[in-house]
Amino acid sequence: MSAPVIEAENLIKRYGDVIALRGVSFAVSEGEVFGLLGPNGAGKTSTVEILEGLRTADAGRVSVCGLDPQHSGPEFKYAIGAALQSTALPDKMRVREALELFASFYPRRRDTEELLKRFGLEDKRNAFYSHLSGGQKQRLALALALVNEPRVVFLDEPTAGLDPQVRREIYDIIEELKKEKKTILLTTHYIEEAERLCDRVAIVDHGNVIALGTPRELKERSGGVTRITVRLAKPETNGALSMLEGVSECRTEVDDYLLYSTRVPRTIVALVKHLEEQDNELVSLEISAPTLEDIFLELTGRRLRD
Amino acid sequence: MRHTWTLTVSRMRLAMRNRAFLFFSLIVPIAFLFIYAGIFGRGIRQVVPYFLAEVLALTVMGTFWGLSVQLVMFREQGILRRFRVTPVGPGAMLASSIVSNYVLTLPIIVIEFFLARWIFHMSGLGNLLGIFVLVTAGTLCFASLGLIIASVTNSMQETQIINQVIWFLFLFLSGASIPLPLLPGFVQRFADYLPASYLVGGMLRSMIDNAGPTSLGVYLASMLGSAVIAFLVAAQLFRWDPETKAPRRAKLWAASAVIPFLLLGVWESAHGDMRRHALADYNSILKLAGAELPER
Numbered sequence: 001m002s003a004p005v006i007e008a009e010n011l012i013k014r015y016g017d018v019i020a021l022r023g024v025s026f027a028v029s030e031g032e033v034f035g036l037l038g039p040n041g042a043g044k045t046s047t048v049e050i051l052e053g054l055r056t057a058d059a060g061r062v063s064v065c066g067l068d069p070q071h072s073g074p075e076f077k078y079a080i081g082a083a084l085q086s087t088a089l090p091d092k093m094r095v096r097e098a099l100e101l102f103a104s105f106y107p108r109r110r111d112t113e114e115l116l117k118r119f120g121l122e123d124k125r126n127a128f129y130s131h132l133s134g135g136q137k138q139r140l141a142l143a144l145a146l147v148n149e150p151r152v153v154f155l156d157e158p159t160a161g162l163d164p165q166v167r168r169e170i171y172d173i174i175e176e177l178k179k180e181k182k183t184i185l186l187t188t189h190y191i192e193e194a195e196r197l198c199d200r201v202a203i204v205d206h207g208n209v210i211a212l213g214t215p216r217e218l219k220e221r222s223g224g225v226t227r228i229t230v231r232l233a234k235p236e237t238n239g240a241l242s243m244l245e246g247v248s249e250c251r252t253e254v255d256d257y258l259l260y261s262t263r264v265p266r267t268i269v270a271l272v273k274h275l276e277e278q279d280n281e282l283v284s285l286e287i288s289a290p291t292l293e294d295i296f297l298e299l300t301g302r303r304l305r306d
Numbered sequence: 307m308r309h310t311w312t313l314t315v316s317r318m319r320l321a322m323r324n325r326a327f328l329f330f331s332l333i334v335p336i337a338f339l340f341i342y343a344g345i346f347g348r349g350i351r352q353v354v355p356y357f358l359a360e361v362l363a364l365t366v367m368g369t370f371w372g373l374s375v376q377l378v379m380f381r382e383q384g385i386l387r388r389f390r391v392t393p394v395g396p397g398a399m400l401a402s403s404i405v406s407n408y409v410l411t412l413p414i415i416v417i418e419f420f421l422a423r424w425i426f427h428m429s430g431l432g433n434l435l436g437i438f439v440l441v442t443a444g445t446l447c448f449a450s451l452g453l454i455i456a457s458v459t460n461s462m463q464e465t466q467i468i469n470q471v472i473w474f475l476f477l478f479l480s481g482a483s484i485p486l487p488l489l490p491g492f493v494q495r496f497a498d499y500l501p502a503s504y505l506v507g508g509m510l511r512s513m514i515d516n517a518g519p520t521s522l523g524v525y526l527a528s529m530l531g532s533a534v535i536a537f538l539v540a541a542q543l544f545r546w547d548p549e550t551k552a553p554r555r556a557k558l559w560a561a562s563a564v565i566p567f568l569l570l571g572v573w574e575s576a577h578g579d580m581r582r583h584a585l586a587d588y589n590s591i592l593k594l595a596g597a598e599l600p601e602r
Contacts, residue, residue, distance in 0.1 A: 077393040078393065105392045
């Protein structure tokens with residue numbers, strides 16, 4: 001593995017009495033897409049903003065491309081590109097003008113036309129910022145993050161609040177950046193985003209990194225627990241299902257029962273038997289490998305978007 | 307420097323698209339010219355230079371509002387934060403406010419001269435170099451004073467209120483709207499400490515007595531001195547984030563920008579002739595207008 005491009009070591013950040021970060025540490029290698037996954041208020045944005053130089057940590061050390069964000073000159077700004085959690089631009093600024101203005105700040109810059117094309121903003125080049133849709137604004141924010149051909153790109157919640165189709169468009173853009181070997185740090189509270197885009201993920205909760213690894217490693221770490229989603233003809237009590245062989249935990253989600261099992265075949269046999277005894281019927285059954293959501297649940301006892 | 311220029315161009319574009327900005331920067335001063343020269347001056351062409359001087363001063367003073375309020379709005383809306391992750395520094399951001407204000411003010415000054423000449427038939431042009439230097443120093447000074455208010459206020463609302471209060475002092479107590487000799491003595495003495503009084507006074511000297519830059523030295527030095535202090539303090543106090551509040555001591559620092567005018571005011575009170583000039587100007591307007599007025 002090459003030397004880390006982003007390093008965060010024991011970051012602590014307080015806002016008055018609230019402790020936002022309680023010793024966050026991780027390192028990101030060149031060309032890696034690294035995700036900070038966690039619920040709102042977990043400390044993801046504070047971490048990213050410290051790395052971007054927008055905030056200072058109360059304690060700890062950060063380095064981006066070997067530079068200290070707080071005490072480096074323009075070379076730090078030249079090296080990074082950022083789409084903030086909420087990028088705002090003046091209402092009466094046109095799309096093309098925004099790209100040209102931001103590009104003018106850097107010695108190395110991408111062609112405006114190429115960016116417009118790549119981000120699907122060609123038709124909107126002369127539109128005022130206030131006339132753009134949420135998705136278009138977000139695409140412009142991503143384009144602005146790339147005007148200077150940065151080595152490191154910070155994307156803070158790049159798809160928050162966007163509808164699924166626009167979200168998928170943004171995923172495609174990020175996947176392209178991944179192919180270009182850009183080092184990307186993204187924060188998200190969408191599991192599928194982290195699973196689909198990230199090489200490695202740090203799960204953050206209450207200002208701590210509670211798990212770190214590739215999505216696969218994290219899932220394996222869950223002790224080989226598999227999720228069995230079942231729908232029954234008649235309601236069951238959780239207690240009974242969690243007593244079934246191999247089941248470590250049982251949860252209800254709307255009409256479904258989620259059984260977390262370490263021994264799937266035995267659990268299924270026990271389930272069918274139990275249902276027969278109870279004169280109940282199986283409507284549907286789905287076996288799935290654990291997702292990061294399950295890992296988060298297992299680690300914190302809460303769902304990501306509780 | 308390069309950042310300042312590209313930001314300046316961008317902010318000028320935004321200002322030109324802002325109807326409120328155009329109204330207050332262009333329409334209002336021109337309306338004042340028509341009211342002063344057309345109504346108060348009764349179309350008497352010899353009094354037009356007096357009124358034009360006041361309108362020019364008003365236009366330059368208007369840069370106090372100018373783009374500093376835009377900067378507060380940018381901060382409040384989180385726009386400045388985005389610029390913070392670029393190589394743009396506070397200096398470039400502040401300088402772009404002043405330069406765009408200046409570039410946008412020059413054509414308005416020209417339009418006002420044009421209207422005074424062609425509509426109100428003003429005969430002379432005053433000392434154009436003197437006026438140019440006053441417009442330049444005045445814009446630097448008043449735009450910087452606006453920036454310093456922006457640097458210590460925490461919201462648009464607060465900025466608007468403080469700006470209004472200061473603006474009314476500038477507008478009504480400097481001789482720009484109400485002639486100084488009509489104001490009570492203590493108000494006239496207070497006017498000695500107002501930056502706006504020196505701008506109005508300087509403009510009147512340039513328009514009426516053809517005063518050039520050398521004879522306006524003290525006025526220009528105070529405006530430039532104040533501009534430099536205001537700019538440096540505003541750069542020190544510059545905030546990118548809406549959440550970062552201005553510390554209390556910042557307001558003390560901000561107040562230091564008026565030091566040149568306090569010193570000038572003390573000197574003016576003891577040795578100056580601004581009030582004497584104001585009285586003479588006022589009397590000569592009355593005389594000029596009176597000569598044309600019918601007997602009652």
